[in-house]
Amino acid sequence: MIFLTNEPRKLKLPSKSMEGNVAWKSPSNIALIKYWGKFGEQLPMNPSLSFTLKKSYTKTSIEYAYSTKKSKSLKLYLGRKRITNFEEKLMGVINKRLLQYLPWLDYTQLKIHTENTFPHSAGIASSASAMSAFALCLLSIEEELFHSKFQKNEFYRNASFIARLCSGSACRSIYGGYNLWGSLKEIVDSSDAYAVPVNNLIDPFYNSIHDAILIVSAREKDVSSSQGHSLMKNHPFAAGRHLQVNDNLQMMLKDMQNKDTPDFFRIIENEALSLHGLMMSSNPGYLLIKPGSLDIIEKIYNFREKENIALGFTMDAGPNIHLLYFDKDKKEVRNFIRNELLQFCENGQWIDDKLGPGAQKVKINE
Numbered sequence: 001m002i003f004l005t006n007e008p009r010k011l012k013l014p015s016k017s018m019e020g021n022v023a024w025k026s027p028s029n030i031a032l033i034k035y036w037g038k039f040g041e042q043l044p045m046n047p048s049l050s051f052t053l054k055k056s057y058t059k060t061s062i063e064y065a066y067s068t069k070k071s072k073s074l075k076l077y078l079g080r081k082r083i084t085n086f087e088e089k090l091m092g093v094i095n096k097r098l099l100q101y102l103p104w105l106d107y108t109q110l111k112i113h114t115e116n117t118f119p120h121s122a123g124i125a126s127s128a129s130a131m132s133a134f135a136l137c138l139l140s141i142e143e144e145l146f147h148s149k150f151q152k153n154e155f156y157r158n159a160s161f162i163a164r165l166c167s168g169s170a171c172r173s174i175y176g177g178y179n180l181w182g183s184l185k186e187i188v189d190s191s192d193a194y195a196v197p198v199n200n201l202i203d204p205f206y207n208s209i210h211d212a213i214l215i216v217s218a219r220e221k222d223v224s225s226s227q228g229h230s231l232m233k234n235h236p237f238a239a240g241r242h243l244q245v246n247d248n249l250q251m252m253l254k255d256m257q258n259k260d261t262p263d264f265f266r267i268i269e270n271e272a273l274s275l276h277g278l279m280m281s282s283n284p285g286y287l288l289i290k291p292g293s294l295d296i297i298e299k300i301y302n303f304r305e306k307e308n309i310a311l312g313f314t315m316d317a318g319p320n321i322h323l324l325y326f327d328k329d330k331k332e333v334r335n336f337i338r339n340e341l342l343q344f345c346e347n348g349q350w351i352d353d354k355l356g357p358g359a360q361k362v363k364i365n366e
């Protein structure tokens with residue numbers, strides 16, 4: 001059974017109380033083609049393309065207690081610390097968006113333990129990894145409660161659907177490698193409601209991609225992604241952006257059918273700079289790039305010109321720079337990072353990450 005947008009599920013709930021626990025680890029992802037702007041029930045204004053990371057992930061375990069009487073509650077721990085402000089937020093998402101698809105949540109107490117491999121203060125958005133891990137745990141709980149199994153592809157698709165309802169970019173953290181979210185007429189299975197893997201459309205060369213996450217500032221950002229997305233609704237450049245992003249995606253997917261193509265980094269950088277351009281030109285406008293981000297970009301331009309190595313940068317909605325490059329250039333690029341870029345990172349912090357295999361079910365104490 002695949003969840004459908006805007007169709008609440010009718011389920012006959014179990015007639016016996018039950019307890020258990022489940023755990024998943026799920027990665028963060030970095031978008032090459034950016035999701036920016038949403039409408040309706042967490043639907044994207046444009047399609048996006050990303051790859052899942054290997055080292056930056058969240059591990060979430062949930063102890064659940066289902067009862068035949070309404071008993072919905074949740075406790076949320078990050079490491080050992082209970083985070084009550086986020087409990088409220090998550091309960092809001094459950095009430096507003098998840099109950100219609102997972103009606104058993106009304107009868108279930110959840111104790112959630114979550115841990116990130118990357119430091120909380122690293123300025124890395126954890127919502128994609130945290131929310132995808134949460135969604136996967138919920139689907140596993142459903143399987144246990146109903147003593148039934150989704151087919152493997154249904155399980156992942158539904159997890160991506162539920163993850164999207166929690167945080168848009170989280171739907172792209174389920175499958176390993178490259179994920180596409182958003183409906184594209186050329187790609188049969190693609191949908192605004194969940195992400196699909198697109199590794200079969202891409203030359204295997206792109207699996208050797210690395211992401212050096214250069215932490216320019218570890219401070220939490222002042223403007224949330226949700227606020228940013230909502231500013232796209234009346235943005236004067238919205239129509240132009242949608243033409244641009246669709247062209248960029250088409251070009252990117254075509255390019256990535258072949259190894260090592262010259263336009264790959266040009267498109268990625270165009271997406272990153274456009275994202276920040278849209279933020280600056282929204283009303284009210286805001287600026288997330290810091291002087292250190294610009295210093296790093298300048299160094300990347302110079303290094304690329306001088307060394308003729310294929311590399312480039314992207315950025316999320318924050319000041320940190322993701323330097324993307326391929327395995328074959330690892331040695332030269334690492335030297336470049338150490339010698340020229342770490343001076344612009346807060347306390348010299350960076351995360352040496354690369355493309356990873358996607359989410360994995362784990363044992364609760366693993």
Ligand code: DP6
Nearest residue numbers: 031034035167168169225226316317
């Ligand atoms: C700039 O997924 O964090 O990283 O759906 O409101 O939770 P919500 O937003 P979120 O937006 C991330 C946007 C981005 C670009 C991208 O990942 O595609």
